[in-house]
Amino acid sequence: MEAASGILLLASTIAALAWANSPWAESYHAIWNTPLSIAFGRFALTETNHEWVNDGLMAVFFFVVGLEIKREVLIGELSSLRQAAFPLIAAVGGAVVPALFYLLIVHGDAQKGWAIPMATDIAFVLGVLAILGKRLPASLKIFVTALAIADDLIAVFVIAVFYTDRIHFVGLAFAFVGLAVCLGANLLGVRKPALYGIVGLFVWYAVLKSGVHATVAGVLLAFTIPARTYVDRASFLKRSRWLIDRFEAAPPNSSEAHSAIHTMESQLVLIESPLHRIEHFLHPWVSFLIMPLFAFVNSGVQILGNGTAAARHPVSLGVALGLFLGKPLGIWLFASVSAKWRLAMAPTDLSSRALFGAAWLCGIGFTMSLFIAALAFGDGVLLNMSKIGILGGSLASGVCGSLFLLRRPRSTHSNKRAEAAA
Numbered sequence: 001m002e003a004a005s006g007i008l009l010l011a012s013t014i015a016a017l018a019w020a021n022s023p024w025a026e027s028y029h030a031i032w033n034t035p036l037s038i039a040f041g042r043f044a045l046t047e048t049n050h051e052w053v054n055d056g057l058m059a060v061f062f063f064v065v066g067l068e069i070k071r072e073v074l075i076g077e078l079s080s081l082r083q084a085a086f087p088l089i090a091a092v093g094g095a096v097v098p099a100l101f102y103l104l105i106v107h108g109d110a111q112k113g114w115a116i117p118m119a120t121d122i123a124f125v126l127g128v129l130a131i132l133g134k135r136l137p138a139s140l141k142i143f144v145t146a147l148a149i150a151d152d153l154i155a156v157f158v159i160a161v162f163y164t165d166r167i168h169f170v171g172l173a174f175a176f177v178g179l180a181v182c183l184g185a186n187l188l189g190v191r192k193p194a195l196y197g198i199v200g201l202f203v204w205y206a207v208l209k210s211g212v213h214a215t216v217a218g219v220l221l222a223f224t225i226p227a228r229t230y231v232d233r234a235s236f237l238k239r240s241r242w243l244i245d246r247f248e249a250a251p252p253n254s255s256e257a258h259s260a261i262h263t264m265e266s267q268l269v270l271i272e273s274p275l276h277r278i279e280h281f282l283h284p285w286v287s288f289l290i291m292p293l294f295a296f297v298n299s300g301v302q303i304l305g306n307g308t309a310a311a312r313h314p315v316s317l318g319v320a321l322g323l324f325l326g327k328p329l330g331i332w333l334f335a336s337v338s339a340k341w342r343l344a345m346a347p348t349d350l351s352s353r354a355l356f357g358a359a360w361l362c363g364i365g366f367t368m369s370l371f372i373a374a375l376a377f378g379d380g381v382l383l384n385m386s387k388i389g390i391l392g393g394s395l396a397s398g399v400c401g402s403l404f405l406l407r408r409p410r411s412t413h414s415n416k417r418a419e420a421a422a
């Protein structure tokens with residue numbers, strides 16, 4: 001699934017680039033700049049198709065990101081300080097160093113794009129790791145997943161704090177009221193996803209009108225979704241065994257058999273938390289519709305005729321070098337130092353070589369980088385230059401990281417023979 005999602009993202013990007021560099025390029029931009037209104041009675045909200053994707057559908061993407069962050073913090077790789085320290089410190093390095101690379105190259109007003117090379121596209125990276133297969137240690141994928149979750153958390157913080165121009169506190173207050181309703185429903189044991197969805201639409205609209213980017217609403221709402229199961233494991237097993245025995249003893253197609261089946265269905269709903277159920281339902285939609293559509297809408301930049309200018313433009317160079325060099329160096333350096341100074345413990349089967357290869361793959365910034373670029377520059381030349389830098393840096397990182405991981409190190413026996421010969 002991860003590999004298929006990455007391939008679809010790549011196909012969407014290629015299709016957008018082909019259209020934007022064809023004789024029909026004007027129609028590409030005209031479609032996404034066309035306004036679309038949604039109205040209910042007196043209420044009406046009008047945005048362009050491009051804005052509906054970036055403000056609306058991407059809020060669902062960030063909602064799933066928020067669910068993943070909450071799950072990892074509660075029961076996953078970030079559930080304890082000992083587990084979380086290594087990928088968290090690596091993620092900080094992967095955010096700070098590429099931003100410094102960008103600021104060293106870019107000067108003036110264009111420096112507001114400093115956060116563009118900070119992000120990692122988890123779909124592309126995990127897709128590449130899935131394609132590389134079993135030749136990589138299992139701990140490598142776990143490390144990259146945890147790092148990407150921490151990376152997303154940093155990106156959400158950066159978007160909320162540094163890419164919000166004006167805040168309308170009335171809208172923000174209404175958003176917090178909606179979040180409080182969801183949190184209260186969580187504490188009262190309400191498990192119906194529909195309730196959280198309806199209140200979530202209200203929260204999204206309030207955040208949109210507050211001046212804070214609407215996608216932040218998705219992350220905040222995710223933190224209010226119940227992660228607890230309604231029944232404990234022991235009770236579920238005891239009840240399920242009794243129901244299976246009852247079903248086995250009942251005559252085929254009898255009312256007793258159907259009653260046992262329906263009761264088992266309700267038990268399955270009770271043992272699964274709303275967080276896991278919603279994440280499981282939304283993940284395919286995000287992977288196979290929202291992210292490819294976002295890539296198709298946002299990666300259509302005219303490269304023909306701009307290649308020479310982009311190669312010399314500070315924004316393109318800053319983004320590309322930040323992703324290709326700054327990201328892997330930051331991750332590898334911070335992770336290595338944290339392990340050496342015993343600030344964190346690295347997995348025992350994760351070699352320094354594999355760590356650097358994974359860090360290089362994390363230079364695939366794509367989805368989140370395109371999103372931050374749109375926030376930083378709006379429309380115009382700087383946005384186009386940043387997109388070219390993102391595409392170039394991500395492509396180079398993906399290719400070099402993959403080739404680096406594919407090269408098998410020599411065996412220990414061979415190394416010893418070489419040392420003896422020397």
